[in-house]
Amino acid sequence: MIMNNLIEKLTDIFREVFDDDSIVLRNELTADDVENWDSLTHINLIVAIEKEFKIRFTTGEVSGLKNVGDLISLVSRKISA
Amino acid sequence: MLVVHQRNMQTDNLPDLDYRRLLAASRKLSAASPKPALKLALLSDAATQQFVPLLKAILDRNGFSAEIYEGAFDAVELEAYNPSSRFYAFGPDVVVILNATQALRASFAKRNGSAASFTDGFLEKTQSIWNAIQSHCNATIIQSNFALPLEKYFGNYDLKAADSFYSAVHALNTGLTQKARGQNGVLLLDIEGVASYIGRKHFFDDRFWDMWKTFCSFDALPYVAQNLVDILMAMRGRVVKCMVLDLDNTLWGGVIGDDGLEGIKLSAHGEGEAWHRFQCFLKELKQRGILLAVCSKNDEQNALLPFQSHPEMVLKKEDITIFVANWNDKAENIRAIQQALNIGFDSMVFVDDNPFERNMVRELVPGIIVPELPDDPSEYVRFLCELNLFETTSFSSEDLQRAEMYKQEASRRAVAASYASVEEFLQSLDMRIVVSRFDSFHLPRIAQLIQRSNQFNLTTRRRSEAECERLMHDPDMFPLYVKLSDKLGDHGLISVVILKPDNECLEITDWLMSCRVLSRGVEQYVMNEVFAIAAKNGLKHVAGTYIPTAKNGMVRDFFRSFGFLQTADTPEATRWILAVDSYVPRNTYIKSCEPEAEAVA
Secondary structure, X not given: OOHHHHHHHHHHHHHHHHOOOOOOOOOOOOHHXXXXXXXXXXXXHHHHXXXXXXXXXXXXXXXXXXXXXXXXXXXXXXXXX | OHHHHHHHHXXXXXXXXXXXXXXXXXXXXXXXXXXXXXEEEEXXXXXXXXXXXXHHHHHHHOOOEEEEEEOOOOOHHHHXXXXXXXXXXXXXXXXXXXXXXXXXXXXXXXXXXXXXXXXXXXXXXXHHHHHHHHHHOOOEEEEEOOOOOOOOOOHHHHHOOOOOHHHXXXXXXXXXXXXXXOOOOEEXXXXXXXXXXXXXXXXXXXXXXHHHOOOOOOOOHHHHHHHHHHXXXXXXXXXXXXXXXXXXXXXXXXXXXXXHHHHOEOOOOHHHHHHHHHHHHHHHHHHOOOEEEEEEEXXXXXXXXXXXXXXXXXXXXXXXXXXXXXXXXXXXXXXXXXXXXXXXXXXXXXXXXXXXXXXXXXXXXXXXXXXXXXXXXXXXXXXXXXXXXXXOOOOOHHHHHHHHHHHHHHHHHXXXXXXXXXXXXXXXXXXXXXXXXXXXXXXXXXXXXXXXXXXXXXXXXXXXXXXXXHHHHOOOOEEEEEEEEEOOEEEEEEEEEEEEEEOOEEEEEEEEXXXXXXXXXXXXXXXXXHHHHXXXXXXXXXXXXXXXXXXXXXXXXXXXXXXXXXXXXOOOOEEEEXXXXXXXXXXXXXXXXXXXXXXXX
């Protein structure tokens, strides 16, 4: 999948999960920067991404995520695998 | 009309249980919902934060809102045993105890001794939690059972090895079932049923347990929520009472008028088995108290033929409470059936293979449930079961007799037609009544009537069985049930009236009655009793409230008809009062059955 397409889809998911249409993804973005990004919405984010891309994260991958950049590269690795 | 449509869209087809879409719907719910609210406490040894939004979204779809108290994680006992906990302060109508197989596994790993002593200990603990909750509040308890674990240590031999975790969970589920059967006010949430429906492989997702203590996958979670909502809706009176059935290509294959008795498809094996199975399914429903009515476009003679002469018919003529076969439009016929049975349209399910008839009935009979049957009759039973239309929270001997009672009612009508006046007819019925304080024998039926009565119901307070039990023991209250019989048969327990003395006034807090026994003087007889109780206890007035709902318009002027004076009139309620001295006792043709009636006042 082309990277732009991936980011576009992820952006849609972020906007849906955090109920905020102004979210713009960048690599350095973290939970601290997004209102409502708490442990509960984090679950919903992970579940939505798994469904959307038909992938499955390991617990280690989920807990190892530091920022959106990590997430984008993890998802792109998973879908090209 | 739009509202009706939305409702049908969900009840007629399988509900949308997609986690993301439900979550999005839940976010759009406004905090101050105008829908009737339910106070629900959720106690669990798993995390429930992901479960609650789903519950709210599905309740909203069904026309309800919920105020939900989430107990602290894994603190079921702490909440239950502490009378001053926030849990009790919340005042729940319903307490859901959700136990996770994963949490059970962890404590099973720490057991000392046999699996049997582990399960016994768990069951004892669970029952003492129920007892504690019931001693501190009136809520109905909904206890989950356990999804069977995936792991096996002996393979298929796990079932023979009583000490395996798999066998222990089996035993626990059986034990919970037995304990819940023996305890009023405790219902079961069949999580194992949900898990095996979905497939346990897809139900469990241990990653989510490890990371967030979520007890199942996010695909499965909405199914658990839907099942819980189904129970809650049944508690609030949404129950199916009657199946209205088409005949040709619904109960048998082919058209009786064209194909004849030998030509229609219906047999225990082979081409007609699908319809045979469907008839067996309907017969079971009939035996569990759901009325069957026929509504067919046919000449009556043709329509009756298979019932009389087809050797493979499972349903017999006497299984059908009302048989309508003519060429009128079905909406009109269904209205006639509804009037004859005196039940709400929303407690009727219309089953017809013909999409044209389904759409027409859906359009013209607001509220009726019209399942969008699959094309293949082999799928009828599975599809209707997936809709989970037949949820109930009680089952009493009255359910078994219901069909018979409606039959007797039909013969009463026939008898009535032959009398010159209503009075003469009522007199001829030789009606006998019992008005008595609640007793434990009748509690299940009392609670059931409270859940089911929508039309003749002054305040529509859905009291739980536990609450009824508490009223029964309250010496200050007069919680009364009414039973009626006549020479043609027994009506059973048909009315509930709850009275509360307050200063010099006797307050009617609840008054409801089955519509089966309208216009026979029952309410007049009971009102005489109410005033007799007031007089006997030195009370000066009788007062009551009418709380309007979408369905109880028939009792809007109930108090006025007895001469009560209106003291308040708001959209939410009207208030009424009448001095004991001013009440004129009503004439009835009902005699009391002595000993029990004595016990009232």
